[in-house]
Amino acid sequence: MTTRTKNGMGTPALEQIYGKNVARTAKRARAKLVMTNGEKRAGWGSYLVLSIALLAFLFPLYYAVSIASQNSTDTQYGVRSLIPGTGLMKNLALAFEDINFWQALGGTTIVTLTVSVSTVFFSTLAGFAFAKLRFKGRNLLLTLVVATMTIPQQLTVVPMYIMTTKVGLYGSLLAVIIPGLVGAFGVFWMTQYLEDALPYELIEAGRVDGASMGRIFVSIALPAAKPAASMLFLFTFIGSWTSYFWPMLILGPNKNSMLTVAASALKGAHFTDYTLIMSGVILTAIPLLVVFVFTGRQLVSGIMAGAVKG
Amino acid sequence: MSEKQQASVASSGRFAVFSYKATPYLYVAPFFILFLVVGLFPLLFTVWVAMRNYNTITGDSGWAVCGAVCGTRDQSLVGNFQWVLHQRDFWMAMRNTVSIFLLSSVPQIIAAVFIAWVLNANLKAKTFWRMGVLLPYVIAPSACGIIFSQIFSDKSGAFNVLLQTIGLAPIAWHADTLASHIAIATIVNFRWTGYNSLILLAAMQAIPTDLIEAAVVDGAGKARTFFSVTLPLLKPTLIFVILNSTIGGLQIFDEVQMFNNGTGAAGGANNQFLTVSLYLYNLGFNKVTIGESNIGRAAAVAWLLFLVIVLVAVVNFSITRKLADAETRGKKRMQKKAQ
Numbered sequence: 001m002t003t004r005t006k007n008g009m010g011t012p013a014l015e016q017i018y019g020k021n022v023a024r025t026a027k028r029a030r031a032k033l034v035m036t037n038g039e040k041r042a043g044w045g046s047y048l049v050l051s052i053a054l055l056a057f058l059f060p061l062y063y064a065v066s067i068a069s070q071n072s073t074d075t076q077y078g079v080r081s082l083i084p085g086t087g088l089m090k091n092l093a094l095a096f097e098d099i100n101f102w103q104a105l106g107g108t109t110i111v112t113l114t115v116s117v118s119t120v121f122f123s124t125l126a127g128f129a130f131a132k133l134r135f136k137g138r139n140l141l142l143t144l145v146v147a148t149m150t151i152p153q154q155l156t157v158v159p160m161y162i163m164t165t166k167v168g169l170y171g172s173l174l175a176v177i178i179p180g181l182v183g184a185f186g187v188f189w190m191t192q193y194l195e196d197a198l199p200y201e202l203i204e205a206g207r208v209d210g211a212s213m214g215r216i217f218v219s220i221a222l223p224a225a226k227p228a229a230s231m232l233f234l235f236t237f238i239g240s241w242t243s244y245f246w247p248m249l250i251l252g253p254n255k256n257s258m259l260t261v262a263a264s265a266l267k268g269a270h271f272t273d274y275t276l277i278m279s280g281v282i283l284t285a286i287p288l289l290v291v292f293v294f295t296g297r298q299l300v301s302g303i304m305a306g307a308v309k310g
Numbered sequence: 311m312s313e314k315q316q317a318s319v320a321s322s323g324r325f326a327v328f329s330y331k332a333t334p335y336l337y338v339a340p341f342f343i344l345f346l347v348v349g350l351f352p353l354l355f356t357v358w359v360a361m362r363n364y365n366t367i368t369g370d371s372g373w374a375v376c377g378a379v380c381g382t383r384d385q386s387l388v389g390n391f392q393w394v395l396h397q398r399d400f401w402m403a404m405r406n407t408v409s410i411f412l413l414s415s416v417p418q419i420i421a422a423v424f425i426a427w428v429l430n431a432n433l434k435a436k437t438f439w440r441m442g443v444l445l446p447y448v449i450a451p452s453a454c455g456i457i458f459s460q461i462f463s464d465k466s467g468a469f470n471v472l473l474q475t476i477g478l479a480p481i482a483w484h485a486d487t488l489a490s491h492i493a494i495a496t497i498v499n500f501r502w503t504g505y506n507s508l509i510l511l512a513a514m515q516a517i518p519t520d521l522i523e524a525a526v527v528d529g530a531g532k533a534r535t536f537f538s539v540t541l542p543l544l545k546p547t548l549i550f551v552i553l554n555s556t557i558g559g560l561q562i563f564d565e566v567q568m569f570n571n572g573t574g575a576a577g578g579a580n581n582q583f584l585t586v587s588l589y590l591y592n593l594g595f596n597k598v599t600i601g602e603s604n605i606g607r608a609a610a611v612a613w614l615l616f617l618v619i620v621l622v623a624v625v626n627f628s629i630t631r632k633l634a635d636a637e638t639r640g641k642k643r644m645q646k647k648a649q
Contacts, residue, residue: 042431049428053504054442060500061449063468064457082468122340129337141338148349154561154587155616158359158594158609159352179348182341213333242450244564245587249595260450264568267456274460281453292448296441303444303505304512 061285068092068278087275095279098269099262105287107257108241111173115180116236120229122182127190128221132198142191148184157249164250173257175250180240186232193228194221231302234295241288259284356609361387364606366598374606390603390610400611402581403589404618406491410566410585411559413495419551421503423544426510427536440511443504454497455568459484462493463571484571490583497565506551513547514540549630553623560619563587586615 069088095101129135130142160179169175198221206216222229244260251257255265266280292299363374363385374389376382379396386392394400425443433439446454461468462483470480483493517540525535566585570576576592577584584592594608 042428042433046428046431046433049425050433050439050442053425054439057443057446057500057504059468060446060454060457060461063461067460082471122344126338126341129334133334133337135331135334138334141342145341148345150557151349151353152557152561152616152619154590155356155612156349156352157590158605158612159355160348161595162359162364162605163352163355178344182344184341184345187338187341213330217337238448242448242452244450244452249591260452264452264456267568277456278460281456285449285453288448288450292441292445296444297437299447300437300440300444300508303508304515306509306512 064278064281064285067274068282070275088279091275091279092283095266095276095283098276099259099266099280099283100256101283104256104259104262104284107173108259108287111176111180111247111258112237112240114177115240116233118181119183119186119236120233123186123190123232124194124222124225124229125217126182126187127192127194128198128217128225130187130191131194132200132203132221145184145187145191149188153246157246160246161249170250171252171254173251176247176258179246180236183236186236189232190225190228194225197228198224231298231305234298234302237291238288238299259287356612359606360390360609360613362606363389363603364609365600365602366594366605368600374603390607391614393603394607394610394614399581399584399589400586400614403577403584403586406487406577406581406583407560407562407585407587408618409488409491410494410498410562410583411556413491414498415552415555415559417495418499418503418506418555419548421499422506422510422551423541423548425503425507426514427540429507429511430514440508443507445504446501447505449501451497451501451564452568454501455565458493458497458500458565459569459571462496462569484569484578485582487582490569490578494562494566494569494583497569498559498562502555506555509551510544510547513544517543545630549626552626552630556622556626557619560615560622561587563591567591586611586618590615 063082065088066082066084068091070085070091071087126145130138130145164170164175169178202220202224203216206220211219242260244264247258248261248264251261256262263277263280263284266277270276361374363371365371373385373387374393375385376389376392376396380389380392429436429439429443449457463470464480464482464484467483469483473480481489483489521539521543522535525539530538562585566583566588567576569583570578576596577588590608590611593611594605598604
């Protein structure tokens with residue numbers, strides 16, 4: 001690609017005369033020049049578009065709060081529901097009792113933390129082996145990992161339900177935890193990351209010093225894996241926290257043992273009283289919204305770095 | 311390290327060699343053991359269940375029988391499949407799923423590219439805007455379903471109130487087939503547009519600035535630069551995003567189940583927004599009758615759904631590859647011209 005500005009010579013000419021470094025510097029300087037001329041300061045149009053998008057994303061949350069704050073329990077909310085009422089705290093308290101909030105929060109927390117910690121640990125372990133250790137069948141096994149990422153959940157739901165019931169775990173949190181302990185995406189993600197982030201020299205140095213494999217993993221691989229591991233943790237956390245289909249199916253009558261299932265069960269129990277149902281929805285959304293406030297920055301950079309689940 | 315381990319390491323180099331050779335397998339073992347239990351075995355088991363007369367409560371009772379709908383009482387390996395393919399609801403669910411999928415993925419990807427393009431400008435408070443578009447991602451799909459079931463309430467939802475305020479007739483967002491598909495697609499778009507726009511934003515930032523610079527120098531305007539330089543270079547990422555939304559979109563369940571208002575069938579009074587996953591759930595777990603092959607038929611539905619997902623993925627892939635081929639040919643032609 002020839003780069004040529006209006007005044008001055010093209011990069012190839014610069015390269016011939018002054019050498020590669022000068023050409024590269026000139027190219028960069030010009031790129032900067034164009035950026036500052038053409039793209040410096042986004043216009044008000046950009047802010048307008050983004051503001052509209054943001055309002056559209058916020059409106060459903062506002063509407064949920066608005067419904068949850070109505071005093072009357074009739075179903076004809078109409079225009080009134082766009083204007084918040086005064087009953088928010090009362091309704092939240094009712095829903096709090098109804099879904100047994102602490103139990104549901106506790107259940108979701110146990111499931112989510114166990115699944116996230118376990119996924120990160122075992123994914124890093126396997127990722128380290130795939131990325132940095134040579135062993136027979138490595139390529140075949142890695143291909144298998146990638147292949148398993150394409151299996152849709154619905155395909156294994158029926159047999160998993162039968163198996164879970166047979167071993168007597170129907171209704172138990174363990175039934176939600178076990179299938180999530182480690183996943184193909186995590187292994188693949190950690191493998192990719194460690195391939196670049198962990199130099200062979202470090203491992204060799206560890207070996208020369210007489211460190212065992214376990215020692216090398218703990219002292220060398222784990223610290224190197226930290227950035228990717230924390231991303232994996234965050235995304236597994238959110239995925240597990242917001243999951244509904246499998247928990248709903250397998251928790252059966254124990255609806256109050258996880259938040260998403262508890263909130264949805266309110267709908268079955270009070271199908272016309274949306275002040276209560278929306279209060280339940282808000283209660284279950286709040287913990288993750290709090291997490292979002294503190295980790296949103298990392299989530300953004302995680303998605304932009306490719307930490308996305310297939 | 312324990313004394314015993316120390317002793318063994320010191321005494322035999324052979325143990326050390328073995329340990330170095332065995333560790334990699336030890337490290338990948340947890341994943342593969344779990345995969346064996348919750349992945350591979352269920353996969354094989356589901357083939358078996360799909361061929362059997364399998365009741366959710368009473369269990370396995372021989373090979374599947376299609377029964378009255380096929381006019382046969384004979385046992386057959388494909389009895390469950392035959393039964394499912396004879397159900398009007400199944401085809402209804404297929405149609406709805408594909409319709410909702412198209413209504414959600416196409417506008418969503420266009421909107422995501424647009425938002426990414428806007429986010430790629432030199433904005434003040436970059437992180438704020440990026441976090442802003444990601445906000446819906448932390449709301450559970452089931453919760454989104456409940457909220458939007460009210461926004462799109464037929465009687466007095468926010469949308470209809472708005473329409474009536476500006477003098478338009480309200481829309482039956484639940485009762486009408488197409489309207490309900492649009493409403494459900496909106497739930498999906500709400501949660502995933504911002505997320506996908508961040509993936510696309512990353513891809514846009516990876517485009518070398520000298521390519522954009524060259525276009526600008528050549529006198530291309532903003533729109534021209536976008537369509538002739540940015541968009542073609544986004545293709546690998548677009549394929550990834552589209553494939554992702556295909557696999558997820560065709561399995562849609564949470565949003566749809568929660569979209570249903572009040573009592574009655576979860577896919578709407580006339581199954582107007584019943585999806586394949588919802589149909590699978592109703593068949594296998596929700597409306598269980600003793601003596602019927604409920605879960606066997608549900609397994610058959612799962613395989614049919616998988617088939618459709620693979621089919622759509624292959625079609626996607628071949629279309630994009632054709633487009634890529636056409637582009638390479640175009641590039642070659644341009645190179646020839648340049649020579």
